[in-house]
Amino acid sequence: MKSRSLLLIPGPTMVDDEVLLEFSKHPIGHRTEEFSSILRECFEGLKYIFRTKNPVVIISGSGTSGMDASIASVISPGDEVICIKGGKFGERFVEIARAYGAKVIEFEVEWGKSFDKDKLEEAIANSNAKAITLVHNETSTGVRHDAEFVGKLARKYGLLFIMDCISSLGGDYVETDKWNVDLCISGSQKCLSLPPGLSFVAISERAREVIEENNPRCYYLNLKKYLNAMEKNTTPFTPSINHIFALRKSIEMIKREGLENRIKRHIRISHALRRAIEEIGLELFVKDDSIASRTVTSVKYPNGIGDEIRKEIKERFGILIAGGQSKLKGKIFRIGHMGNIDLKHIVSVISAIELVLKSKGFEIRLGKGVERFLEEYERYKI
């Protein structure tokens, strides 16, 4: 028997059939009134999800294309940029900024922890940085950083605040305007439950001024082109038309649920899942609840057992979870709970973990984790 697999990795995530139907529609001309009207709806809908009054441009490309476009459009060679690290995607900003000739100040953060606030302010105060980068929800470690705090410092010291919320937008609170995020980057294949292929960048007035003045050394990823095209309800280059159809549907579904409800659903699930993991006797990689991601939970492999757990969960139960990345390879596994996930997915993965651990000789009363999950799930007031 082969049922449909569960995709519980931190992106790509599960896509609703309504959205897949949009995806399978025949493309239409992208320079038509018809298509512009769909684009217009998407531009408006993204503002609702990003909680911004500013434009949100749409790039046909991976999430990384939006990170790249943001750096490339505001950073000139020799500019100082502070990059808050602490995971694979924090490091990606370092690599991108370097590729564009920035003088990067790497602000180190232990993987699995968040940054020290005083030290961060000190680093900013002692720099001549033009911009600071943060990965709001570090997918590689499962840490959620205090973006509001970084936004306050950025404003205080006059830095542009560039934030990746690729794996949090639509699943956790992201207050683009309130937190002073100047370039706020997300992607389609995480909490928006779309297939991968689109990136979004919300652009503040301040960022826009820098972009307008700048003469960026890039073309396809030059945000100026996207801003200009957006004013005519179009895109500078032929977009992924089917992704746009699907995006409109995804926005409609998010509005139907309500952004606030959607976020609370993620918080409830991540909270209850964390307790269940502890109950089973596994160790959470991110100890501190207050910085734990609401969309991905990272768990240490128990002593002597590694990625074979993940493999067995996939083979025996058709549930795909993720391993560790970079230096966490073989040390942790990660459960993505982004987008269209609810109780049934999480009790399934907890059940599978329990059975596989037991089969590996791990002492466990079966159903213990599920029981705790259900109790916490019920107790949580939404």
Add this chain to the structure above:
Amino acid sequence: MKSRSLLLIPGPTMVDDEVLLEFSKHPIGHRTEEFSSILRECFEGLKYIFRTKNPVVIISGSGTSGMDASIASVISPGDEVICIKGGKFGERFVEIARAYGAKVIEFEVEWGKSFDKDKLEEAIANSNAKAITLVHNETSTGVRHDAEFVGKLARKYGLLFIMDCISSLGGDYVETDKWNVDLCISGSQKCLSLPPGLSFVAISERAREVIEENNPRCYYLNLKKYLNAMEKNTTPFTPSINHIFALRKSIEMIKREGLENRIKRHIRISHALRRAIEEIGLELFVKDDSIASRTVTSVKYPNGIGDEIRKEIKERFGILIAGGQSKLKGKIFRIGHMGNIDLKHIVSVISAIELVLKSKGFEIRLGKGVERFLEEYERYKI
């Protein structure tokens, strides 16, 4: 009554239902053995279509992303680049090369004509250029340039040959290796009959050496990353998974038809269509058959009539054709005949043109163009 529209613009083109079904499949994990095996098939299939033994990388992005990646990955600031112009996309190479700091030598070509061979050689001989760019099939004018000749000059003078075959690959002869094309760029939404969203770049040994030595000022579009990932049957960033499913199917369909047959089908249709246009009494924008595109036909609007023809063809008959771009706006219309097109589409558009012209007071015997098309179609030996 509203039947399905005909998309006869030069991209996006009509997508077969088999391919759309692939598009509607649920995404799978992109770091799985399953997905790598699909990617491997695509990498191999693209070599067949590009007629190359070298790697063809896949970028999630518009066709322009592949043009950008090619320039960004081999050109350093100050490098001389000769750009053969003659249309909107020829000019795009100029803009991209300038964005990356190249010293551009613009080789002007009258729109609707091809380049003067002696003058081109002279320009190359008098330059210190590192690379030369050509748009094989200039979508904005409907001109097909002699790429083989440019490839010979490029080899003779030691230049890298960067060619955009976005609107010809899969619909006209493109001999990547035989023509010495070092960076050969195409896209999904033209003759491959896929929705827009993917770009492909075939990379020669010579180009690869330059890429390896270079320290390019780009990140998402750095071809080195794609080459390295390809060796492990993967992509450097989360790809548009559904596009990859669809690409595999499109390659399968192209192999089923046979690349040679597919190209001949395009040649037959473009030849017969050109004769039909003349028969109606309209003027072809590209006079010379030997340089006329096999995938897009550009036609001058008759005196006193303009884009309202196009509008009426769309509204009355549900057939979308394209207008002119840049300086040809309002002066020409363009019929795209790329990918999955055959007799029924072309007799439909000719019929619609005849009826609309007549309704505008143009003297014409109805059916005249269709008649000529059918005669030429029948006569053409494939």
